Amino acid sequence: MSSTQCTDLGRALCIITGASRGFGRTIAREMSGLVKPGSALVLTARSGDDLRSLEAELAESEAGRAGLVVECVVADLGQMEGLGSVVRASKEAFSEDIDHVILVNNAASLGDVSRDAKSFTDMAEVDSYLSLNVSSSLCLTASILQAFPQLPGLRRSVINITSLCALQPFRSWVLYCTGKAAREMMFRVLAEEEPDLRVLSYSPGPLDTDMQKVARSRTADPSIRKSFSDMFAQGQLLTCEASCAKLMKLLLEDSYTSGAHVDVYDL
Ligand SMILES: NC(=O)c1ccc[n+]([C@@H]2O[C@H](COP(=O)([O-])OP(=O)(O)OC[C@H]3O[C@@H](n4cnc5c(N)ncnc54)[C@H](OP(=O)(O)O)[C@@H]3O)[C@@H](O)[C@H]2O)c1
Structure with missing residues (x-):
């Protein structure tokens, strides 16, 4: 692997979950500017209007005018x-010219952070959280790997958008921490099993998105809630653009260890 940075991601098929808003929307914008002509983006989320407004924006961009194909899939993952x-x-959206398949597992939910772990007695509630945040990520990744098997000349990259919560417990955040930890281990196993695959768990840092609003307004634990409110009040949240620029640099350099957890603050 070379440590010199490429200037593009190739003629890519980029599949981005949770592209309607927040970090996923920024990833879609940034990736569209880094792929070669002949590339395609598959953008998915539940909010069709938000996906279509992004599709329209990308159609007007330089990449759109150069023929970038954008497909929106309105779906509950x-x-x-x-x-x-x-x-x-x-x-x-795949064509024989595509030389790089990139799947970004970005969609996630915070879960109910207004309660502590001992209140989660309802298995159906926990299962529903894990379906979106863990199971869908494994099953989508597995399905994409089967749909696009290893071929000479085809690069395949799988990105997991992770969090410090995969590594560290946060009071009131039992669902989120559990989901992120499980999801990250899943990608570590995948990296062990599939040496040709490039697997990255990227932790984007505290981002100024809807998820952060929920974190600082609804977290039950007062000290955790205060730390999120303070970060917001003191301007310590990162913009999606700043964090995404670091992710794109990692992908272009392509020198990370497959399966690794890389935090924005490590870069
Ligand atoms: N914000 C932070 O501070 C922070 C910090 C560390 C890690 N992260 C991680 O970064 C990623 C993006 O977070 P964000 O802050 O951008 O969150 P966000 O603003 O809440 O956006 C979440 C995205 O996921 C989609 N989504 C949620 N439920 C879905 C479902 N059932 N089916 C399909 N799509 C669904 C949403 O689209 P629809 O609602 O349209 O379906 C939306 O596009 C997540 O993995 C998050 O855990 C965030």
């Missing part, structure tokens, strides 16, 4: 049918 439609759209 917590449901099997949702996963199926993302896989179908990805197969349709």
Whole structure:
């Protein structure tokens, strides 16, 4: 592997979950500017209007004018049918010229942070959280790897958007911490099993998004809630653009250890 930075991500098929807002929307914008002509983006989330406004914006961009294909898939990733439609759209968007398949597992939810762990007695509630945040990520990744098997000349990269919560417990955040830890281990196993695959768990830092608003307004634990409110008040949240620029640099350099957890503050 070379440590010199490429200037593009190749003629890529980029599948980005949670592209309607927040970090996923920024990833879609930034990736669209780093792929070669002949590339395609498959953008998915539940909010169709937000996806379509992004599609329109990208169509007007330099990449759009150069022929970038953008497919929006309105889907609930917590449901099997949702996963199926993302896989179908990805197969349709693929062409023989594509030399890099990039899957960004970005979609996630915070879960109910207004309660502590001992209140989670309802298995259906926990299962529903894990369906979106863990199961869908494994099943989508597995389906995409099957749809686009290893071929000479085809690079395959799988990105997991992770968090400090995968490594560290946060009071009131039992679902989120559990989901992020499980999801990250899943990608570590994948990296061990598939040496040709490039697997990255990127921790983007505290971002100024809807998820942060929920974190600072609804977290039950007062000290955790205060630390999020303080970060916001003191201007310590990162913009999605600043964090995404570091992710793109990692992907262009392509020198990370496959399966590694890389934090924005390490870069
Ligand atoms: N914000 C932070 O401070 C922070 C810190 C560390 C890590 N992260 C991670 O960064 C990633 C992006 O977070 P964010 O802050 O951008 O969150 P966000 O603003 O809440 O956006 C979440 C995205 O996921 C999609 N999504 C949620 N539920 C879905 C479902 N059932 N099916 C399909 N899509 C669904 C949402 O789209 P729809 O609602 O349209 O479906 C949205 O596009 C997440 O993995 C998060 O855990 C965030």
